Amino acid sequence: xxxxxxxxxxxxxxxxxxFNFSVKEGExxxxxxxxxxxxxxxxxxxxxxxxxxxxxxxxxxERIDSLDPVERPVSTIFQTDNLFxxxxxxxxxxxxxxxxxxxxxxxxxxxNNYFLEMGIGNLQSRFPxxxxxxxxxRVSIVRALLANKPILLLDEPVxxxxxxxxxxxxEVIKKTALKYNLTLIIVxxxxxxxxxxxxxxxxxx
Amino acid sequence: xxxxxxxxxxxxxxxxxxxxxxxVSIFLISIIGLSIFSLLxxxxxxxxxxxxNEDIFEIIKFTFVQSFFSVFLSLLLGFLGAKILFxxxxxxxxxxxxSLTSIAFVLPTVVACIGLIKVWGGxxxxxxxxxxxxxxxxxxxxxGIFGILLAHVFFNAPLFLRVFYNCFQIxxxxxxxxxxxxxxxxxxxxxxxxxxxxxxxxxxxxxxxxLQCFTSFSLILMLGGGxxxxxxxxxxxxxxxxxxxxxxxAVLASFQLFICLIxxxxxxxxxSNKISNLQIKTNYLSYNLYKKNTFKNNIQKFIIxxxxxxxxxxxxxxLVVSGLSxxxxxxxxxxxxxxVFLNSILIAIISSFITVSxxxxxxxxxxxxxxxxxxxxxxxxMKKFINLSIMLYLAVPAIVLGTGLFILLKGFVSYNYFPxxxxxxxxxxxCLPFSVNIIQSHSIYLRRKHDKLCxxxxxxxxxxxxxxxxxxxxxxxxxxxxLCACLSLGDxxxxxxxxxxxxxxxxxxxxxxxSTYRINEAAxxxxxxxxxxxxxxxxxxxxxxxxxxxx
Numbered sequence: 223x224x225x226x227x228x229x230x231x232x233x234x235x236x237x238x239x240x241f242n243f244s245v246k247e248g249e250x251x252x253x254x255x256x257x258x259x260x261x262x263x264x265x266x267x268x269x270x271x272x273x274x275x276x277x278x279x280x281x282x283x284e285r286i287d288s289l290d291p292v293e294r295p296v297s298t299i300f301q302t303d304n305l306f307x308x309x310x311x312x313x314x315x316x317x318x319x320x321x322x323x324x325x326x327x328x329x330x331x332x333x334n335n336y337f338l339e340m341g342i343g344n345l346q347s348r349f350p351x352x353x354x355x356x357x358x359x360r361v362s363i364v365r366a367l368l369a370n371k372p373i374l375l376l377d378e379p380v381x382x383x384x385x386x387x388x389x390x391x392x393e394v395i396k397k398t399a400l401k402y403n404l405t406l407i408i409v410x411x412x413x414x415x416x417x418x419x420x421x422x423x424x425x426x427x
Numbered sequence: 428x429x430x431x432x433x434x435x436x437x438x439x440x441x442x443x444x445x446x447x448x449x450x451v452s453i454f455l456i457s458i459i460g461l462s463i464f465s466l467l468x469x470x471x472x473x474x475x476x477x478x479x480n481e482d483i484f485e486i487i488k489f490t491f492v493q494s495f496f497s498v499f500l501s502l503l504l505g506f507l508g509a510k511i512l513f514x515x516x517x518x519x520x521x522x523x524x525x526s527l528t529s530i531a532f533v534l535p536t537v538v539a540c541i542g543l544i545k546v547w548g549g550x551x552x553x554x555x556x557x558x559x560x561x562x563x564x565x566x567x568x569x570x571g572i573f574g575i576l577l578a579h580v581f582f583n584a585p586l587f588l589r590v591f592y593n594c595f596q597i598x599x600x601x602x603x604x605x606x607x608x609x610x611x612x613x614x615x616x617x618x619x620x621x622x623x624x625x626x627x628x629x630x631x632x633x634x635x636x637x638l639q640c641f642t643s644f645s646l647i648l649m650l651g652g653g654x655x656x657x658x659x660x661x662x663x664x665x666x667x668x669x670x671x672x673x674x675x676x677a678v679l680a681s682f683q684l685f686i687c688l689i690x691x692x693x694x695x696x697x698x699s700n701k702i703s704n705l706q707i708k709t710n711y712l713s714y715n716l717y718k719k720n721t722f723k724n725n726i727q728k729f730i731i732x733x734x735x736x737x738x739x740x741x742x743x744x745x746l747v748v749s750g751l752s753x754x755x756x757x758x759x760x761x762x763x764x765x766x767v768f769l770n771s772i773l774i775a776i777i778s779s780f781i782t783v784s785x786x787x788x789x790x791x792x793x794x795x796x797x798x799x800x801x802x803x804x805x806x807x808x809m810k811k812f813i814n815l816s817i818m819l820y821l822a823v824p825a826i827v828l829g830t831g832l833f834i835l836l837k838g839f840v841s842y843n844y845f846p847x848x849x850x851x852x853x854x855x856x857x858c859l860p861f862s863v864n865i866i867q868s869h870s871i872y873l874r875r876k877h878d879k880l881c882x883x884x885x886x887x888x889x890x891x892x893x894x895x896x897x898x899x900x901x902x903x904x905x906x907x908x909x910l911c912a913c914l915s916l917g918d919x920x921x922x923x924x925x926x927x928x929x930x931x932x933x934x935x936x937x938x939x940x941x942s943t944y945r946i947n948e949a950a951x952x953x954x955x956x957x958x959x960x961x962x963x964x965x966x967x968x969x970x971x972x973x974x975x976x977x978x
Binding site: 266269270271272290291292296297298300302303304306307308309317318369 | 599600601602604605607608609610611619620623716719
């Protein structure tokens with residue numbers, strides 16, 4: 223279980239954010255609330271990109287809020303700039319496998335399988351600028367799977383996509399989460415997304 | 428072929444302005460070409476030369492070595508400084524560092540030399556190192572390669588820092604987050620995250636800095652260590668001014684021209700304004716991403732910041748402290764000081780107005796070419812020709828220009844007016860690249876914004892300039908005038924050849940004080956020069972600034 227306990231953070235010009243909630247392993251939740259309420263800040267705090275002023279984050283009773291992002295059981299997919307423009311899809315994905323660029327044959331096979339599973343088997347050598355937004359989202363999911371972390375954070379991953387691609391991408395996300403028993407926390411503005419994912423709502427006020 | 432919108436609507440403008448620009452470019456290139464020809468012609472006709480082939484080889488070798496190391500060290504310090512600045516969260520700290528390092532952009536070279544001598548020479552840092560290591564004065568001295576590298580780093584590290592910092596600000600924050608979640612650090616972080624954002628700017632920036640170091644004159648004159656540590660430009664000066672050895676001067680000038688032209692051709696390959704990161708407004712962006720401050724990190728930061736403090740900030744402080752002493756009143760009592768200041772101010776004002784006028788119509792011509800959808804071969808040729816006229820002075824030694832013009836014009840122009848004319852010409856050539864760069868980017872921006880609207884309202888020619896273009900460009904003209912005035916006021920190049928008791932400028936006066944080891948007097952005049960530069964900058968910015976125009 224992921225437990226967020228009395229987590230506090232404040233930006234210099236804004237009032238203090240305070241978060242308290244928990245998410246079961248394998249559960250899908252949506253983070254909802256008006257703009258500026260701290261949804262992205264919360265994602266950054268869980269992922270380790272920001273350090274909380276107070277409070278704790280636990281995963282399976284183990285405290286993780288002092289760990290570096292790479293050491294946390296969390297993968298993050300952002301709304302934009304998920305993939306490095308100057309690297310091919312394969313190179314982007316392989317970053318999750320090893321940060322020094324070396325990759326074993328078994329890992330290459332695993333990457334191939336994930337690409338096929340996501341229906342983008344022919345895109346490995348393409349660059350992010352050459353593929354659609356929906357395909358980019360799928361490449362990001364492959365990378366997240368390869369990182370082999372139990373929690374997947376998604377910060378408005380489908381908000382810039384058209385309606386059809388949005389639901390196709392959400393379908394892929396849902397299937398992947400269920401298949402690999404991922405704990406999914408997704409920031410979304412759309413009620414339909416929650417319904418489609420059959421997710422629990424965490425509303426921030 | 429179908430004509431583009433701009434060709435049809437603005438033909439009135441393109442024809443006149445383009446012809447004017449072409450005429451000015453031909454004039455500038457002709458003057459420079461003729462002066463080079465005069466010197467080479469007289470030089471190669473002369474029989475005797477003081478310098479041997481070995482001497483010339485040594486001079487070229489030293490010029491290359493000091494330029495290479497100057498670029499390398501400036502790049503290294505600039506890069507590391509930009510990294511630290513990007514990492515630091517305090518916006519106030521970023522603003523202070525950027526402001527302090529920006530001073531180095533506009534500080535006259537003679538003035539900077541005094542600051543460096545105050546901190547490093549005499550009883551300064553080197554004296555402490557000598558005492559610690561038990562070395563004698565000859566083993567570790569400021570004058571020579573050490574001083575030259577220090578001065579070039581003083582001027583160029585802030586340039587690299589500013590450009591790299593602006594490049595880093597373009598990196599998407601999610602790239603940085605990805606780097607954190609996939610543990611991309613060290614050399615891999617450089618390769619994957621930083622390199623893609625600096626690689627476009629790097630060749631042009633390195634090329635420009637190399638050229639500046641290669642043709643550096645006043646710094647080498649003041650901090651060089653005699654014949655063993657001299658560059659082509661200073662060797663030409665010494666050959667002309669002290670030995671009147673025109674043959675050696677001609678040989679050295681030929682080498683300098685050849686090498687610099689190769690570098691300029693190389694720069695032309697990257698000339699699509701990629702250096703424009705310099706003009707991007709610095710945002711002092713702070714992502715506030717969490718980063719653990721390890722002991723190793725803190726030590727690295729401390730060493731880099733200490734280097735910036737010792738090389739750039741401390742010399743500025745030392746200059747002000749030593750300059751604002753009682754000596755300043757002694758200098759102000761001397762009537763000669765006022766004549767020198769008046770000379771410099773008048774020459775700076777005339778040079779600045781000529782430069783900005785030329786820059787405006789050259790910028791308009793370049794904007795005309797950029798705005799056209801289909802550039803013909805003639806357009807491209809014209810653009811290259813105009814570029815050459817702007818950049819040529821970077822390759823031509825000021826001393827060659829001065830000597831060549833002297834040989835060319837003697838007998839036609841009275842010697843009383845001769846130095847003034849050459850100074851104005853060299854100031855205009857010195858300031859043109861900067862001024863054109865400032866005006867051109869704004870000119871293109873305004874053309875894109877206003878062209879269709881002006882066309883629909885029937886605003887053309889002079890009417891359009893007075894009602895639309897001039898009010899919208901006033902701030903840029905003011906900034907450009909201020910910068911040109913500062914550059915002109917502080918330039919010690921051609922005046923080194925023609926300066927005498929009868930005709931002096933402020934940099935020449937400072938150089939004279941330094942030649943006689945009167946460093947405190949030199950520091951005081953330098954402080955006065957900085958105050959005048961600042962007043963000029965403020966005056967032009969306020970005079971032409973407009974609260975309705977946001978640059």
